[in-house]
Amino acid sequence: MGYHEPVYFLITGEVQQVGQSSGWLGVVVVRHEHEGKSIWFRYAHLDPASITVKASDQVQPGERAGLIGAYPKVGVDSRAKLRYNVNAQPTKASM
Numbered sequence: 001m002g003y004h005e006p007v008y009f010l011i012t013g014e015v016q017q018v019g020q021s022s023g024w025l026g027v028v029v030v031r032h033e034h035e036g037k038s039i040w041f042r043y044a045h046l047d048p049a050s051i052t053v054k055a056s057d058q059v060q061p062g063e064r065a066g067l068i069g070a071y072p073k074v075g076v077d078s079r080a081k082l083r084y085n086v087n088a089q090p091t092k093a094s095m
Helices: none
Strands: 005-010 013-021 022-033 036-044 062-065 068-070 075-077 079-085
Touching: 005 036, 022 062
Parallel strands: none
Antiparallel strands: 005 062, 013 022, 022 036, 036 079, 068 075
8 A cells, every 4th residue: 555545444433532642643543332342443654634533423434534644754654453442441552
């Protein structure tokens, strides 16, 4: 994937955080409920100007999360992290 190619949401859920997390820039964190548990999905290294969602927005699979960004320390890059959390919201440092 190259610079400014689109990144799409993979799960239905509610946006919990947009911005920066643990030094990662261009971050969108989405919470999905499954069988009474929370699944947290973090999309990172997006171009911040391309992110159009905000906290509390509902998102659907296939909806655009943003565009792949470019950062001095990592170059052109995009990452995703899935976290299955028993009950509590992860801290900004852990996501």
